[in-house]
Amino acid sequence: MAEAKPGMRKPVFTKVEQLRPGTSGHTLTVKVVSSKMVLQKGRPDGPQVRQMRIAECLVGDETGMIVFTARNDQVDLMKADTTVILRNAKIDMFKGSMRLAVDKWGRVEVTEPAGFAVKEDNNLSLVEYELVNVVEE
DSSP: OOOOOOOOOOOOBOOGGGOOTTOEEEEEEEEEEEEEEEEEEEEEETTEEEEEEEEEEEEEETTEEEEEEEETTHHHHOOTTOEEEEEEEEEEEETTEEEEEOOTTSEEEEOSOOSOOOOTTOBGGGSOOOOOOOOOO
16 A cells, blocks of 8 residues: 655745735744734623734734734734744735735744844835736637
8 A cells, every 4th residue: 555644744934025915825934023903892792702803913024024914812922023933824905905814724823033134125015906807808
């Protein structure tokens, strides 16, 4: 019989400048530049009160920066000057600009401080994209 099923494959780390609209499955190591709470509300949902929190965090590496949308428990991990690994991250489009997000299928992990300086003059979230429908004949 063929050999046993191979284990998990090694992640391929992506750089911020390689991110494109509509893509997903990215694994990045980024440093948090800043974090700002944009929504915090509680919902009395049955016996326990669920908090809904959303923060916009500016994250980046040596190639550029992008806005990361942190939700609920992710907000606590995204402190300024923290280095995090974003696994299975995806690009969401918000008002024509790219936002990085990690949903329930991904993971945010704090790691040891990175040895790179964030390139702050290349913010990919400031680039505006427009959806163009191409009609093929």
